[in-house]
Amino acid sequence: MIKLHARLSHRTDAEPFVARIVRNLQNTVDRNREILLTNQTETMVPGFRGYLMVSHTDDSSTSDSPIWPLPAELDHLAEGDVVRISPRSGEIWVMYRRASTFNSMLVTERCNSYCVMCSQPPKVANDDFLRAAYLEAIPLMSPETRELGITGGEPALLGNGLVELLNACKTHLPQTAIHILTNGRLFRDIEFCRALSSIEHPDLMLGIPLYSDISYRHDHVVQADGAFDETIRGLLNLARFQVPIEIRVVLHRDTVDRLPQLARFITRNLPFASHVALMGLEMMGFARANLPALWIDPADYQPQLRAAVEHFDRHGMSVSIYNHQLCVLDHDLWPFARKSISDWKNEYLPECDRCAVRADCGGFFASSSLRRSDHIQAIEAAASI
Amino acid sequence: MSSLPIIKGQRFHNLDYFRRRSGENYRLLPMRFIALDDTRYVVTNFAGELIVLLRETMQQLVRHELDTASPIYEELLARHFVLDDDSDVALGLLAIKYRTKQSLLANFTALFMFVVSLRCDHSCPYCQVSRQSADRHAYDMKPEVVARAIDFMFRSPSPTIKVEFQGGESLLNFGLIEQIVAEVNARNVVENREIQFVIATNLAPLTDEILTFCREHHIFLSTSLDGPKSLHNANRPRPGGDSHELVEHGIQRAREVLGHDQISALMTTTAESLSQPRAIVDEYVRLGFTSIFLRPLSPYGFAVKTGAVGRYTVDQWLDFYRETLGYIIELNTQGVPIREEYTALLLRKMLTPYPTGYVDLQSPAGIGIAGIVFNYDGDIYASDEARMLAETGDRRFRLGNLINDSYEDVILSDTLLDTLSQTMTEGVPMCVDCGFQPYCGSDPVYHHATQNDAVGFKPLSDFCRRNMEVMRQIIRLLEDDPQSAEILNTWL
Incomplete structure (x- = not known):
């Protein structure tokens, strides 16, 4: 770390x-x-x-x-x-950090959701200085930066401030892909979408979580009544302005059961999404406090995960699995697994030292010491093909 | 689930709290249904969503007696068959799905068939066109027709344009194909459309010179293969009786020069085909094809004159279809990758939000707007079937002539517009209530040819019966046969 x-x-x-x-x-x-x-x-x-x-x-x-x-x-x-x-x-x-491929800008810690597994629990304090600090930092970053994240809290709470940040990125880092993590709710305001898209950033993606095909199940995960409807409206508005979208699903006890149905819902209703990321739980923040209710061993949700990944793949939608160790994934799912954990919080276990596929594996969050799959096991060389 | 804790003074709410309005005031959204079998209904909506319900569940649903805490209620919610007080985004999502499903309409005509010659070296008894012997050049397309045809084609707003060369045997007039390709490409420097050329050919006249030209211009070949040698040659006689030998050789040569995937084949089902589904599929596999299209005979052209049509019933064809599809699925489970294209395009209609361009299954009908035909003599027809009908004297779907009529005359003709508006399945008697409506089409030319009425009386329509039973078979496999469903889901 x-x-x-x-x-x-x-x-x-x-x-x-x-x-x-x-x-x-x-x-x-x-x-x-x-x-x-x-x-x-x-x-x-x-x-x-x-x-x-x-x-x-x-x-x-x-x-x-x-x-x-x-x-x-x-x-x-x-x-x-x-x-x-x-x-x-x-x-x-x-x-x-110039050498890192995982730079992101945490532009606010405030949030309008209160997700049961939030790894970065929201704070209510005014933190406008963050936006100001990043507006100073962006011109100092290397224009050769390949990718830069914007995260929170809920970055869209900055409103025009977010538009301003994105504009600064376009001006000073024209070659850098920008990835914004947002719950999408505030994009139900079509004028906000218009303002964001009017920057015409050449390489922008919004990562937006959707946890269920059923409104109240999504609302429960994000602990906000009406959030599903707001996020869906946001997604449709963003699609209208052709802003590239990634759908993100954090996998835990409350989201895995209907994962295949969610996959069906996404390919039917949101075919404009560029990518779907199915993500393992990061044991930080609320996820720690709610762990007894949220924990499910990844080995136990392989059938749902596999069904969802197959569905996306067959429907021509690009899909990735994040934050999972290869030894807990069905072998057929390995081609979809990405090394997704930011370098500064990425770890491996002593067990991993004798694993034949360690170099291809995303490893663990540093926070995973709290709870890991019971099926972590070094892969023998013969089984690694 | 276990109770969630209180963190920093803010309480987490359990699922039941967020569920409190779910099921309140559930309303039915537009839907159609049709019996799948004695106990179940296929339920669909205009956006193409599909669910199979037990009769009892269907009755509870429409009487507003359905248990809103049941899993089936959530499936109905997620597919936008019902709406309740917890969420109101269903209407917006239905709208975007309907728009996606109809998205091809905005592009208008994308397929243009050029009948470059009616001459043919084959004398197939089922021929759907009315061939002319190979030396009668009066049946070749004339240069002044070609120029007008290309002008007409570029009037279409479609960003993608498919130019398909048809016959007779199109390659008997290869010189004209070269001219058309050159002219279209020259025009496209300014037009900047995405152009795909296809030559429909029996491959008998294929030469290295032709293949070199096809490679230079990325031209795709579409040929006819009816099955194993004996069946193919019986169906497709030519002097020398060597049609199968020529097509097999042609397929190999085409793949060597153009690439394996640059040629596809179509089969026509004759009475002789019905007893040999496995042999037909095996022949496609042997020749390296990964897809086969099980086509019934059409009631047009020579096929009617010779009596080839009518030699089997639609139910016989359906038996053939079900058996062949079963065998194709069986091959897939053994690791042989081959798909049945008609099934695949219906699966795409049922399981994806996207439209398919297949002319026969459109509403409004595909005639004129999905595809249009330029006959050798300059006559414009609403579809390939329309010109086949005309070759036997019925010019009901002739939209005009390239020399005499303007683009507007043709596209705004009563013949086209009246037919389109009369045959939209959203309003056609019986189609309007049919659960298969969102996947089906109306084929006015077929109904005119068989019932002398473009709309047609559906209980007497073999088109209707064939498509309903094909869709029932596909849905039964998806619902009741997990192994087959697994294979079918890979055909999207």
Whole structure:
């Protein structure tokens, strides 16, 4: 597990700022928006917004200069990464890692749903600073970034703020695919859809969860009356503006039983969806608290999963299985399994070391130590074909 | 399920809380139904959703006595046969499904058949056209007709256009095919449509020169194969009695030059075919085909004159269909990939939201709008069957002539528009109440030919009986035979 937040050794009285990490002085563009990551032994180059000192031996920095020792847990920090430093609270937050293929922007922690298995439980506090921070960060990210996520909370709660963020992405990261995770409910407002689509982002996808073909079953999973109708209206509105859609289904006790029926519903009613992701449970947030009610061993829902995947595949709809270990999946489902767990929270077990298909397997969420399938087992080389 | 905890002061609600309005005031949405057998009904709606219900359940449903906590109620909800107070998105979803199902209409005509010659080297007794002997060039399409035909074709708004060369034997006038392909491609530089050329041919006149041309222009070949040698040659006589040998050789050569999937075959069922379903399918498998289309004889053209039609009844054909389909499914379970195309297109209609372009199963009818025929003499017909009918003297579905009439004259002709509006199954007596309506069509040419009425009286219609029984058979297999259902679900 890679740490993205750390404490600085001391606090200084200055405004928070967003900056790009520079190691090689040749890569500097605008020192006022850059932090030099440097060895203490070198001569200090002036003009940077801040300095992070690698392998420091003594703390020579004064309390009001923007010079901090690099926190040990952030030793992964590298050229081109983007961080936000809050000098007053003495915090550093890694917003973007250039080498990662899993960068995403958590733009709000507020949400209008309250999903029983939410891995990132919503908060009510005003967190507008997140949007502002990302608007600063986006121009500092590498234009070569292949994909960037926008997540929450519910990003659509930002309303026009979301449109603004997407516009910034289009301006500064024109080659980068943007994937927004939203519950889709607020897109029942056709004008909001129009505003989003009017940006004409060249590579945009909205990932929208649908948990049942039956309204109240979906509403129960997201703990919001009327949410099914709002999400369906949102999906239809987005389809009308030809915004690419991905349907996401988190698999747990309340969603697996009607999974084949949900697959049928999606191919019938939402054939415009570009992709369907069937996702294993991440044992974080509410999923932990509700685990006794939600847990089902993935081995026990293979028939439903298989029926759903076959249905999507036969109907020509692209389908993927996320967050599942190959050893718990029917062998026929392996071609649909993706290594989907973000690198910073991805783990393998000691058992996996002798597994013949470890390299192809998505492994575990770091949080999986709470509950894992009883059928985790290294695959023998002969069975791996 | 176990009770959910309270987190940070906010309570999680159990399923029953969200279910509280489900089943309240359930209303029936538009539906049609028809008996599947003595105990069950096939229930469908205009968007193509389908469910099979026990008679008892059907009665409870329409009397509003259905247990709304039952699993079948959820199936009816999810398929938009009922609506209740918990959700009102069903109407919007039905609308988008209906729009998807009718989406081909917006593109208008996409298939244009050019009858480049009526000449033919075969003398098949079941011929649905009225062949002319191979030296009578008066029956070739003239250049001035070709120019008008291409103008007419590009008036269609369809972004995809299929140009099918028909005969007689189309390859006996290959020179004209070359000219048409060149002219269409030249025009398409500006038009920018997606064009697919198909040559319908018995393959007897096939040469390397023709194949080279087909490869250069990505032309697909469609041929006739009735079954094993003895059956094929009996059905399709030609001087030398070598039709089967020529078609087998032609198929091999075409695959070598064009690629394995660039040729397909159609079979016509004759009385002799009825007793040998396995041999016919085996022949298709032997020749490397992965699909077969079990076609009954049409009551047109020479087939009527020679009495080839009428040599078996629709029920005999249905027995043949069911037996052949059973054998095809059996082959699939043994790992031999072959599908029956008529079944496959009905499955797509039943199990997917998408339309198929198959002319005979459209409402409004496919004549003129799914496909249109340019005869060698410039006459325009509403369908291939319409020109076959005309060859025996009945010009009821002649829409005009390329030389004398404009695009508007033809497309807005009473012959076409009246027929289309009269034969929409949504309003045709008996079709209007039929559970198979969303998958079926009205084939006005067939009903005119057999009943002298474009609408027709359905209880006497073999078209109706054939399609109803084919659909019943497919639905029975899907419902009652899991192994067959598994195979059929892979044919979509």
